[in-house]
Amino acid sequence: MKKSIVNLPDQKSAGRRNLKAIAEHLDFEMPQHLSDLGEGRSYYVRTYGCQANVRDGETISGLLEEMHFHPANSEEDADLLIFNTCAIRKAAEDHVLGEIGNLKPLKTKHPEKIFAVCGCMAQEEGIVRDLIEKYPQVDLVFGTHNLHELPELLEAVMKGERRIAVYSEEGKIIEGLPSRRIKPYKAFVNIMYGCDKFCTYCIVPYTRGKQRSRRMEDILREIRTFKEQGGREIQLLGQNVNAYGKDLGMEDGFTKLLEACAETGIDRIRFYTSHPRDYSITTIEAMQKYPSVMKSLHLPVQSGSDEVLRRMNRGYTSADYRHLVDEMKARIPDITFTTDLIVGFPGETDEQFQETLDLVDYCQFDSAFTFIFSAREGTPAAKFEDHLSQDVKKERLQMLNDRIGLYAKKNNDAYVGRTLKILCEGPSRKRTDVFSGYSEENKLVNFAGHDLKEGEIYDVLITGAKSYTLDGEAVSGHLENKEI
Ligand code: SAH
Ligand code: SF4
Ligand code: F3S
Numbered sequence: 001m002k003k004s005i006v007n008l009p010d011q012k013s014a015g016r017r018n019l020k021a022i023a024e025h026l027d028f029e030m031p032q033h034l035s036d037l038g039e040g041r042s043y044y045v046r047t048y049g050c051q052a053n054v055r056d057g058e059t060i061s062g063l064l065e066e067m068h069f070h071p072a073n074s075e076e077d078a079d080l081l082i083f084n085t086c087a088i089r090k091a092a093e094d095h096v097l098g099e100i101g102n103l104k105p106l107k108t109k110h111p112e113k114i115f116a117v118c119g120c121m122a123q124e125e126g127i128v129r130d131l132i133e134k135y136p137q138v139d140l141v142f143g144t145h146n147l148h149e150l151p152e153l154l155e156a157v158m159k160g161e162r163r164i165a166v167y168s169e170e171g172k173i174i175e176g177l178p179s180r181r182i183k184p185y186k187a188f189v190n191i192m193y194g195c196d197k198f199c200t201y202c203i204v205p206y207t208r209g210k211q212r213s214r215r216m217e218d219i220l221r222e223i224r225t226f227k228e229q230g231g232r233e234i235q236l237l238g239q240n241v242n243a244y245g246k247d248l249g250m251e252d253g254f255t256k257l258l259e260a261c262a263e264t265g266i267d268r269i270r271f272y273t274s275h276p277r278d279y280s281i282t283t284i285e286a287m288q289k290y291p292s293v294m295k296s297l298h299l300p301v302q303s304g305s306d307e308v309l310r311r312m313n314r315g316y317t318s319a320d321y322r323h324l325v326d327e328m329k330a331r332i333p334d335i336t337f338t339t340d341l342i343v344g345f346p347g348e349t350d351e352q353f354q355e356t357l358d359l360v361d362y363c364q365f366d367s368a369f370t371f372i373f374s375a376r377e378g379t380p381a382a383k384f385e386d387h388l389s390q391d392v393k394k395e396r397l398q399m400l401n402d403r404i405g406l407y408a409k410k411n412n413d414a415y416v417g418r419t420l421k422i423l424c425e426g427p428s429r430k431r432t433d434v435f436s437g438y439s440e441e442n443k444l445v446n447f448a449g450h451d452l453k454e455g456e457i458y459d460v461l462i463t464g465a466k467s468y469t470l471d472g473e474a475v476s477g478h479l480e481n482k483e484i
Contacts, residue, residue, distance in 0.1 A: 022248060023193075023212035026148075028176045030066055034151040037158065038069030044078035048096060049086025051237050051272055052208070053119055055179075055188040056147060057084050060118070062178030063150050076106070078113070080154070085119035087203050089374035093121060100135055107137035114157055116140040118147070120207035126377065144208055145171035171209045175218050185232040185423070185455030191219055191257060195239035196247075197275065199302075200313045200381040201342065201373060204239055213238075213245050216257055223264050232455060233268035233423055234261065241271045242278035255282040262290035267457065268423065268440070269293045273300060276324055277315040288331055295332050296366075296442035299325070300340035304359030305352035308345050311384070318359055325363050336366045336411070336441045343400055344373045344393030346384035353396050357403055364407040366443075367468055370400050405467050412443070412465035419459050419475060420445065426454035435474070449474030 043064045047057035060082060061071070072078035081103070085096050103115055115138050121127045123143045131138050139157050142150065171193055181187055194209040195202075223234055236257075238244060245253020261269050269292050276299060287293045299321075303309050306317045328335050341356060360368075372393045375382040420439035428434040428446065436446045439460075446469060447460045464471035 023210075024172045025215065026172050026174050028148050028174050028178075030063075030178075031151060034067055034155055036068050037151065037155060038064055038067040038080075041069050041079040042072035042077060043069040043080040043082065044072045044075045045082045045084055046075065047084040047119075048092065049084075049088065049119065051188055051235065052190070052193075052239070053084055053086060054182070055190055055237060056119065056144065058179045058181055058188065059147055059177050060084065060150065061180040063147070065180055066178045067151055067154075080114045080116070082116045082118060085117060085121035087120035087124055087127075087207050087376070089371065090376065091374065093127070096121065097127075097130075100131070100138065104135075104137045114139050114154070116142065116157075118142045118144070120144060120203070123207035124203075124377075148174045148177060171212060173212055173214055175214075183425070183455075184230065186425075187223075187226045187231055187234050188237050189219060189222055189226075189234050190214060190238070191236045191241060191244050191271075192238035192247075196243070197240055197277075197315075198313060200311065200384075201345065201376065201379055203376040203379055206378055208239065211240070211243060211247050213248050213250075213253070215248070216245075216253075216260060219257065220260055220264065223261055223266060227264060227266050230455070231266065232457065233270065234266055236261065236269065236271040238271075239273060240275040240278060241273065242275050242280065242283065252280060252282055254278075255280060255286050258283060258286045258293060259290070262286070262292050265292075267292060270296070270442070272298055274298060276301065276321050279324055281327075284328055284331055287328075287335075294440050294442065295334050296336040296338070296440070297328065298338045298340075301359065301363075302340060302342050303345065303348075303352070304356035305348070306355075308348055308352050308355075311347070312342075312345065312381070318355065321359070322362055334441065336443075337363060338367050338369075338442070339363070339365050340369045340371070341400060342371050342373050343396040344386075344388050346373065346375075346381060346386035346388075348373075348388065348396075356400065360400070360403050360407070364411065365404060366411050366441075367408050368400075368404045370397060370404065372397055409465065409467040412467065412470055415443065415462045415470055416465050417462065419461050420470075420472070421457050422447065422460045422472075422474075423457050424452050424454055427452075439470075443470050444468065445470045445472050447472040447474055 045057045045060050047053050075081055083100060087093055117131055117138055122141045128141055131141050140153055142153055192211060192213040194211045195205045196211040198205050242254050244257055301321050302312055302314055304318050422437040422439050422445050424435050424437045428436055433448060433450060434446055435449055435452050439445055445460055452474060458474045459476040460472040461475045462470050462472045
């Protein structure tokens with residue numbers, strides 16, 4: 001069998017990209033001769049990582065179904081198994097490589113099965129080489145910029161060619177790709193791809209390319225279609241949504257987009273991820289003005305120490321962040337905040353870690369994703385001197401999680417006795433009289449009720465609080481078989 005590598009990514013040149021150029025926009029068309037390539041074959045996509053990857057997973061599923069592949073009942077049954085990977089931390093990456101390694105016996109037993117690897121790990125030169133050289137069970141590796149080429153790539157593999165295609169340098173914007181949304185009432189909507197921020201620890205600008213914004217009319221068309229089909233909630237996606245449109249020459253693009261999204265009449269709008277440096281006051285005003293813009297904000301801070309923030313290249317100070325949070329709390333009293341934090345950044349002192357705890361005390365987040373720093377090859381921070389032992393890092397992580405948990409519980413306790421609006425995501429897997437869903441504040445609520453419909457919004461009285469979930473009872477819809 002033939003193996004070929006097409007355009008391996010050059011991570012070293014990624015930092016010197018021309019950030020001014022506007023990305024090329026193309027419309028996708030399924031090659032006619034490939035539209036029944038998957039006839040009689042099943043597929044399974046296993047997705048890791050962030051919402052960008054989840055959305056890519058939906059696109060991959062959409063493409064495959066347009067080629068008449070059908071969803072497999074399990075990974076073992078699948079004729080085509082795709083690992084949609086994440087590269088953000090080394091440990092998670094090693095885990096995925098282990099899982100790919102475990103596929104070897106299955107491939108030996110069923111050589112006709114196709115195994116593919118895509119996502120952010122498929123944008124890393126070293127990983128791609130390893131996959132080709134050391135994992136013969138892998139038939140195809142394709143990067144984040146060439147999802148739209150999947151039909152041709154699969155055709156090549158099915159004809160007996162083992163082809164590796166990775167384009168890391170510059171991605172185009174491809175409109176009109178099919179997709180199979182995981183939930184018909186909740187949509188991830190990409191508003192931009194890539195990231196130009198180059199935080200010193202982060203691999204994303206190398207795996208996802210430079211920032212490329214979609215045209216506003218394309219985004220709005222997607223949202224209107226989704227709404228017409230009964231959609232309730234959209235989640236606008238980008239690595240730094242507040243910078244939306246800058247690459248298209250737009251001023252205040254994100255606020256304009258947010259307002260236009262609200263004007264479509266969709267019930268709920270959320271957005272991920274915000275960057276404190278690019279947050280504009282007009283966006284806060286739009287949040288105040290439109291009830292459909294949810295009053296919960298994921299605002300990663302990473303550290304409470306100015307020195308660490310500087311070495312991370314985050315572009316704001318701890319005081320700037322506090323000021324932003326204060327401003328939002330003053331204007332939107334019910335707002336909830338979540339964040340991301342990294343402990344054990346190279347050289348982080350006890351005092352600097354303490355500053356992170358102080359910031360947590362000040363902001364009292366509703367919850368946080370917390371991580372131990374992971375050195376990613378090719379990023380500047382991977383070369384920073386790191387004296388901290390793994391034990392110290394783990395200890396700091398534990399202390400931080402304890403502190404976060406304290407405020408999470410305290411904040412949740414304050415909801416007991418209140419009625420929240422929950423978008424029902426269906427009954428729990430174990431009990432049909434217990435449902436779950438998210439409130440406007442983005443609280444996960446498990447609640448009692450009967451005959452409630454997935455995708456509908458219900459009033460739910462909160463009866464109990466845990467650190468990261470709330471319990472309640474539906475007070476609109478049906479409860480104990482009574483109409484209420
Ligand atoms: N674009 C988003 C987040 C992208 S990655 C933002 O800027 O906020 C999600 C989170 O992973 C980051 O916020 C950061 O906390 C964490 N992360 C990224 N790179 C990391 C690394 N090398 N080690 C540990 N955590 C990391
Ligand atoms: Fe990574 Fe920073 Fe870009 Fe977020 S803003 S994706 S942390 S480089
Ligand atoms: Fe992971 Fe890539 Fe997202 S590295 S966090 S899947 S952008």
